[in-house]
Amino acid sequence: MSEDRKRLEEQVLKQSIPVSKITEDKIQAAYDIVRAKSRQKAKATPMRNRRSLRHVWAAGLAAALIAVSGLGVMASMGYFTKNVQEADGKVSYSFEVNYELKPVEVKAEPTYLPEGMIKQEEGKYFFEGNYGHGISIMPMNMVNIDAQKEMLDFSHVEQVEKTTIGNMEAHIITYQEPDKYLTGEDLFLFNPEDGYVIRIFADYGVPAEEVKKVAEGLKITVTESEDLTYGLTPEEQQKQAAAEAGDAQWESLVEKGVTIDQITKPGETLKCEGYGASYTVNDVKIYDSLFDVPGYTEQGVYDLERLSPWLNADGTHKPYQRMHLDQEGEILEETTATPKFLAVQVTAEQYIGYDEFSDGSTQDSTALDARLVYVEKRADGTWNFRKDTYEAVPGERYELQMDASAFYLSCPKNINGEERLHSFFYRSMAKGESIDYTLIFAVDADRMPSDSLANIVLCFNGTGNDETNPMWSALGEMK
Numbered sequence: 001m002s003e004d005r006k007r008l009e010e011q012v013l014k015q016s017i018p019v020s021k022i023t024e025d026k027i028q029a030a031y032d033i034v035r036a037k038s039r040q041k042a043k044a045t046p047m048r049n050r051r052s053l054r055h056v057w058a059a060g061l062a063a064a065l066i067a068v069s070g071l072g073v074m075a076s077m078g079y080f081t082k083n084v085q086e087a088d089g090k091v092s093y094s095f096e097v098n099y100e101l102k103p104v105e106v107k108a109e110p111t112y113l114p115e116g117m118i119k120q121e122e123g124k125y126f127f128e129g130n131y132g133h134g135i136s137i138m139p140m141n142m143v144n145i146d147a148q149k150e151m152l153d154f155s156h157v158e159q160v161e162k163t164t165i166g167n168m169e170a171h172i173i174t175y176q177e178p179d180k181y182l183t184g185e186d187l188f189l190f191n192p193e194d195g196y197v198i199r200i201f202a203d204y205g206v207p208a209e210e211v212k213k214v215a216e217g218l219k220i221t222v223t224e225s226e227d228l229t230y231g232l233t234p235e236e237q238q239k240q241a242a243a244e245a246g247d248a249q250w251e252s253l254v255e256k257g258v259t260i261d262q263i264t265k266p267g268e269t270l271k272c273e274g275y276g277a278s279y280t281v282n283d284v285k286i287y288d289s290l291f292d293v294p295g296y297t298e299q300g301v302y303d304l305e306r307l308s309p310w311l312n313a314d315g316t317h318k319p320y321q322r323m324h325l326d327q328e329g330e331i332l333e334e335t336t337a338t339p340k341f342l343a344v345q346v347t348a349e350q351y352i353g354y355d356e357f358s359d360g361s362t363q364d365s366t367a368l369d370a371r372l373v374y375v376e377k378r379a380d381g382t383w384n385f386r387k388d389t390y391e392a393v394p395g396e397r398y399e400l401q402m403d404a405s406a407f408y409l410s411c412p413k414n415i416n417g418e419e420r421l422h423s424f425f426y427r428s429m430a431k432g433e434s435i436d437y438t439l440i441f442a443v444d445a446d447r448m449p450s451d452s453l454a455n456i457v458l459c460f461n462g463t464g465n466d467e468t469n470p471m472w473s474a475l476g477e478m479k
Contacts, residue, residue: 079103079142079195084171091160091173093152093188095145095197103142103228106196110137112217114210127205135206135214138199145197146230152199154186165189165215172212178204182394187211194222253468257382263457264473270460272471276352277366277462282436283345284475286443286451291315293343293440299415300408300440302424306399307407317341317442320398327387334393337444339401344370344441344458344475349434356431367461369425372404372441373472375457383478385467386455390444400442408440425461454478 081096113125117134120126126134154173161172169190175183182204189198198218202211232240264270264281271278287293290311301307310318322337350366357363374386392398400407406425414423427435448456453476463471 078192080145080192082190082192086157086160089155089157089176091154091157097142097146097230099230101142101195102224103146103230104195105223105225105228106139106141106194106198107221108137108139108198109219109221110214110217111219112213114206114214133203133205135200135202135211137214137218138201139220140197140199141228142195143228143230156181156183165212166218166220170215172208174208180393180395185211187215189215189218196220196222250468255384257378257384258470258472259382260478262472263383263478264471266474266476270463270471270473271351272460272462272464273352274464275363275367275462276350276354276357277460278349278351279370279460279462279473280347281344281458281473281475282347284453285343286448287341287343289315290317290341290440293341293438295410295438296408296440300410300412302407302409303399306402310398310400320396321393322444323391323393325389325391332388337390337446339442340445340448342372342441342443342448342453342475344406344439345436346370346439347434347436348429348462350429350431353431364428365423365426366429367426368409368435368437368439369406370439370458370460370473371406372443373457373459373470374404374447375455375472377455377478383457390447401444404441406439406441408438410438411435452476 079098079101081098083092083094083096085092110125114127114134116127117125118128120131120134123137124134125137126132154175156176158174158176158178161174163170163172166189171188171190173186173188175181175185178184184201184203184206185208187200187202189200191197198215198220200211200215202208202214266281266284269278269280285293290296292315298304310320312318317339319336319338321334323334324332326332346368348366348368354364355362375383376386377383392401409425411427412420412424413427414420429435443456455478456475457472457478458475459465459470459472
């Protein structure tokens, strides 16, 4: 699958909660949590997306596994005791499991879905033609709950409506400023007598009354299983230990950073053996108006629907509302940002033939695109990813800086139909063939103080985007 296809899917996924590549991450993370038999995290999750996931959770849209202390509201019977804490816009659920009762399997299938919504995969139901926009149904038995040990935690909560649905205690959680942050609802059904909890997450586009109807129409099946046990088997313990060790190693490799000598300077050529391509940054300029970039045409814009609403008549960029997030995804401040346009002139060469790779792999095109990486110099002189991030307020529906990727290519070859969607930033090149082209990025002006690019580098897609071994190209002098 080409990188453009991946980017397209990310764009579609973001239609429900438009924050860069995060809606599907959030839903999948919730599934991992409720289905897991340990609290391990996914090893392959990029650091950038981990930070984004933390932000979504901070907005009250995904589960996090942390401890609860203090007094709470308690309801006790059957398989579990539920503890609930509500204070200052936060709601926390923790569970104490009755290990004397054998856990059961639980399944939940909807008999009612909002009009136009279809089953996409197990537990996920999206509006037809609008992938990623809908609801997720997540049944949790006692093994699932015991695996997460403590609780579910929600922030920025506006209200918890406590009611009864299908003879079960139900909590419906809504969030503050939903139109601004495009937050949906969470609905929980608690059944301590039969040993399960069911969570329904609905994104911003699903009315709360429809979520209730889905819950009211659930067909819930409970069955006994000899295979279900609390705790981890020796094999599972071994896998967990290996995964945790792998996570620690991955984090250590990412944290090591790179030295200045490992960053390719402007005018120097970066060779990427994995894809047989090389890239040279020839020139970099910043423009107030997109129309001032030499050779600019609309044909080179990957998605005009992302660009057009944010262009003034003179080609300057309109301001938008932006969030500054810390390492944990908490909002530090919200400000108005006004981007400029960064034009980067590049030479790319395919120096290895598509069928000449030593590992026997083949490819059919060369990636020309790149993304910006915001970096910082550390006390030991190495450079690494910044820990804080900037994102558009979701309600702005601003996507031009999605993944900090280029939105413009001066020489697109695949410009029609499916080819445009899947391979806009790719080009078939013969061995030894080179091409000169321009990429354009939108960059917030305050992230380039005095037009300085000392803390921004370029990561070409042809490098493989390995965060444990970053291959960056400088855009200016880095001191």
